[in-house]
Amino acid sequence: MSRSDDSVLFTYIAPFLGVLLVAVGIAAAVPATYDVIQDDITTCGTPTIAVDSPEETTARFGEDPRPNLTRFAYEDLSEAEQEAFRDALDDAVGESRVDGEFPHYGAFLNGSLVTYEGERHYTTVVAENPCFVAAPLQLPLGVFAIALGGIGILTPPAYRKLVALEEGAE
């Protein structure tokens, strides 16, 4: 068995490369797995809007807001937008997520004025809350790298067994 101690390649380099592979694999597989399950465990894809009170809106723009500011009536908003708008009005910090169809996203991103019950409210997107998008091959290749890295890490004992086998065959 003296030869089993001799191989730097199989005792140190192979497991070292194995650990690197596992690390790369984790870097690829963990986010990719997250991509698969994020719809179930997070609320990504639902941007957060902030709605100012009429007083805050007036303080921000004065009585005569800039003409280039997009204006909507509350009734023009989609159902999800309306719901988020109402929730934001009730919320302590005036924010809520839009969970559903968001046709006025572009206008809200730049800030808009929404007239609700005769009063103007400055409304804007404050967080996009994007979903993570992984490349299609990221998960299988990541898992493969972890598995291959695991084999690399287990190389030293496997090597010693192979050496023993080889010595038995001689």
Next chain:
Amino acid sequence: MTSRALVEMAALALVVFSVGALWVRLRREKTIESDGGATIQESISAELGRFQRQLLRILTTTDHREIGILYILFGTLAGVWGGIDAMMLRTELLTPPADIWTPETYNALFTTHGLTMLIFFVLPVFFGIANYFIPLLIGADDMAFPRVNAIGFWLLPPALLLVRMGLFVQVGGQFLGLFSPEETIRFFLSLREVGVGWTLYAPLSVQSQNPQLDLLLLGLHLSGISTTVGALNFIVTIVHERGENVTWANLDIFSWNILVTSGLALFAFPLLGSALVMLLLDRNFGTTFFAVEGGGAILWQHLFWFWGHPEVYILFLPATGLMSTILPKFVGRKLFGYRFIVYSTLGLGVLSFGVWAHHMFVTGVDPRIKASFMAVSIAIAVPSAIKVFNWLATMWEGDIRMSAPFMLCAGSISTFIIGGVTGVFLAVIPVDILYHGTYYVVGHFHLIVVGIIPFMMVAASYYWYPLMTGRWYDTRLAKFQAVLMIVGSLVTFMTLLIIGGVGLPRRQAIYPPEYQFANQIATVGAYVIGLSVLLWLYNVVVSYWRGAPVETTDPWNLKATRQFTKEWQWFESRMVAQYGLSPATPSSVRRSFDPSAEPEGLAGGVGSVIQDVSRKASAAAIGGIVGTLLMTGGLGTAVFIDVLDPASFGEIAELVGLPASPVLGSLLFLVGGTVTWPLLFLAFREFLPGRLLFERGLVFSTLIWTGFVVAFYTGQQGLGLVGYLAFGLVAHWSYGLGLTVTFQYLRSRQRAALGGGE
């Protein structure tokens, strides 16, 4: 936050459960079972009784070695927990947008990572090592105040729980949310981990409405009391409990460092406690210590860093003490410049209180004051450099023993030099203004706090493992783990230095896309560090049960270099008393290296030539089938995930005049793998590099893989190409290994059958 809390709890539970399960399994393997068959009630009762006695003993022990181990276990758990935070925040930085965790979660992660590592990981582990070894090193029976020592430790678990309560409450709330409406569990959902940064800067920390922040402040306060109590105990122990022949002039260097560290803690931590109470009062009782109308937000920074910078040295000095203790043992030379090392330690202790304002160069502190702090901050490099030069001088022309502790020492010196030199730049006001708040700062301090503190902890765990457990750890695995830790740290933190140097701000979940690749490299490096820590954990847990028993009273052959220090003398007396071993005799001759055996030939030489050839041919064919079947697994998976086009097998059939059918092509592939390639291998094996047959098989299969890559390529790009190459290579390695291992297995059986197994 929802997913983060669950993920973090699950990861922590997984590590703890895995270690626990491993421990129980190994213990059960070592327990002598009665031959009574099934477990009976009496044995369960006996086991429970034993568990109760053990638990009571652990909870009430005042023995310095047991409390030391409790400290180390606690610190290790906290380190793993803080490490999970680090892995999670590095995971978020794999991509430029905040799309894995939210920015709020990211803020919580770097806050809890910093606090857990600095307060609950480093100092408890060092206090644990000091508790275990200082009485042994100075010839004392125990610590000066054993009960105070126990109290000092038992304040820590509730402190950690308070600091990290948010995670438990949040996960509990999510669990309750499965059964209860949100309104009734609102309290549980309102408490969450704090995200104001570990420096808790006012006014953010005053105005934050998260009630967990109050619990965190109370927990930190409790930990500060624990540290102060522990520090007092160390000071009194070292001053008053030394053995008769232990003087200040020959006091070991680790005890010196713990003495100075304890002195720093004694002055620094009460101040932190006061500042924390002031912050609590500001938050809850409307005082204005840190409000504009009171002391202002800068007052918090002054108070915080007056504790915070000495704290850096409180964490760092014990590590240098370990370095000065361990390094000489593995280079066969005594520590160079003992006296100057002691002076530099004292110098660092004093100067560490005079540099706090270099953390505040970008605030409105008077420029003249800043300049004086700059001078002191640069000056503090001098005692640090004295240590480095003394370590290098100790190694100079030494008889280096390439063990894991030495490798970690050498790695630490290199990372400390890089971390230290980059710190000198930061001490200069104009440079600091440029780099303040960038990853450069993160890279700088991590090269020190990771590059020497955990390195030395791990080195100490290896160095004293035989003394603490009476067994050897897996030395080969330890060397491997040491290299991983060093390489992982250099890759991670050097990358951070670079991206910080070009201006990337830290503490941002979202960053410009051009930094993505660098961040990915840093993250992979961080994972390597994480894996190395798991390997260390595995090694120390498994070796406790399976490691080779220590059969000498001088495991490191320290007598040969006259470095058989007091703790090893204690170990020797114990081994002599308990196991009747004779004290080891020093040997001045190192064990010679065993040269490798000459490669042995393949020819078996058993039976006639025809028999030999036919046996080899049939064995090669069987090996070829096994190899090809193994290969099919890899190639099949490649086809399944769409990185290998099955149509390319049809082209192979076309080449020999058959219809372009993938099935026919696959059959041809099988025939080639069974007949052609094994015969080619047998013909050329003598000319392939490698000493053993399977090594040559791997080389052979790698060569034929290059042909495969060209022949079966169907325009894959990007990740598809990576997958095609990787799956093809691994599949071919499977083939090479399957072919040669089967071949050798059959040969060994034939030899055994022919009676040639001698």
